[in-house]
Amino acid sequence: xxxxxxxxxxxxxxxxxxxxxxxxxxxxxxxxxxxxxxxxxxxxxxxxxxxxxxxxxxxxxxxxxxxxxxxxxxxxxxxxxxxxxxxxxxxxxxxxxxxxxxxxxxxxxxxxxxxxxxxxxxxxxxxxxxxxxxxxxxxxxxxxxxxxxxxxxxxxxxxxxxxxxxxxxxxxxxxxxxxxxxxxxxxxxxxxxxxxxxxxxxxxxxxxxxxxxxxxxxxxxxxxxxxxxxxxxxxxxxxxxxxxxxxxxxxxxxxxxxxxxxxxxxxxxxxxxxxxxxxxxxxxxxxxxxxxxxxxxxxxxxxxx
Ligand SMILES: [Zn+2]
Numbered sequence: 663x664x665x666x667x668x669x670x671x672x673x674x675x676x677x678x679x680x681x682x683x684x685x686x687x688x689x690x691x692x693x694x695x696x697x698x699x700x701x702x703x704x705x706x707x708x709x710x711x712x713x714x715x716x717x718x719x720x721x722x723x724x725x726x727x728x729x730x731x732x733x734x735x736x737x738x739x740x741x742x743x744x745x746x747x748x749x750x751x752x753x754x755x756x757x758x759x760x761x762x763x764x765x766x767x768x769x770x771x772x773x774x775x776x777x778x779x780x781x782x783x784x785x786x787x788x789x790x791x792x793x794x795x796x797x798x799x800x801x802x803x804x805x806x807x808x809x810x811x812x813x814x815x816x817x818x819x820x821x822x823x824x825x826x827x828x829x830x831x832x833x834x835x836x837x838x839x840x841x842x843x844x845x846x847x848x849x850x851x852x853x854x855x856x857x858x859x860x861x862x863x864x865x866x867x868x869x870x871x872x873x874x875x876x877x878x879x880x881x882x883x884x885x886x887x888x889x890x891x892x893x894x895x896x897x898x899x900x901x902x903x904x905x906x907x908x909x910x911x912x913x914x915x916x917x918x919x920x921x922x923x924x925x926x927x928x929x930x931x932x933x934x935x936x937x938x939x940x941x942x943x944x945x946x947x948x949x950x951x952x953x954x955x956x957x958x959x960x961x962x963x964x965x966x967x
Contacts, residue, residue, distance in 0.1 A: 669876025676760020740785025777885025
């Protein structure tokens with residue numbers, strides 16, 4: 663994603679993996695292929711590998727630099743994590759390289775927001791050091807939605823063997839709380855003026871969006887509220903990973919309606935390429951437009967004074 667600014671906030675990302683991943687009909691169980699292909703035909707070629715019938719999916723961490731804080735949003739899959747599906751065992755060096763290419767050290771991070779606590783959003787929260795899971799970012803406060811954290815805590819308490827979500831909670835979430843670096847917050851939490859959460863339940867029990875406002879600018883990081891631009895055209899298509907597909911669709915329709923036809927920059931976790939964009943209304947559904955750099959004074963250096 664090319665860096666961009668809203669007001670005095672600089673937003674960028676680095677990528678753990680981007681590439682062809684899932685068939686539309688597998689990702690969206692209630693979809694139909696002809697409708698999906700019709701929509702995909704109207705989208706940029708780099709959102710869909712037509713030859714292999716695979717959507718292009720990005721796994722990335724966002725960096726938000728405000729005048730006071732350096733903030734990460736979502737931390738991808740991470741390394742050394744047991745009980746992960748084989749498809750997530752791809753090399754993780756690109757994430758580390760991307761992090762250092764931002765001129766960052768682990769010590770520099772002030773806050774880590776997790777939109778939710780699925781495998782690809784909290785993995786780098788911790789690292790394995792001398793056989794123990796320790797917070798990757800020693801000076802950071804990690805912001806977890808209380809509802810989300812407690813849902814997976816309850817799941818882990820069931821003690822089911824081979825439960826991947828319980829393993830994720832055990833190695834990537836619980837150690838943060840035990841280290842005293844977590845803040846479990848309500849779904850409408852406000853960190854300070856201009857940084858706040860909005861609920862978007864359904865994909866997971868307590869998924870939230872993270873909002874930033876600076877000057878006239880507003881950006882909303884929507885996590886997995888949607889995975890692909892197809893879901894603007896077909897907002898009722900929830901994914902095979904959604905814990906409550908109906909609630910996920912309701913959240914998606916609500917948020918798309920709120921941001922449509924405005925200057926709000928929407929930053930979904932998994933959209934490929936430029937990732938960020940705007941939502942345009944079209945009858946009772948929407949269209950996605952990736953952010954254009956043609957006539958905007960986007961910059962690629964730090965925040966201005
Ligand atoms: Zn995800």
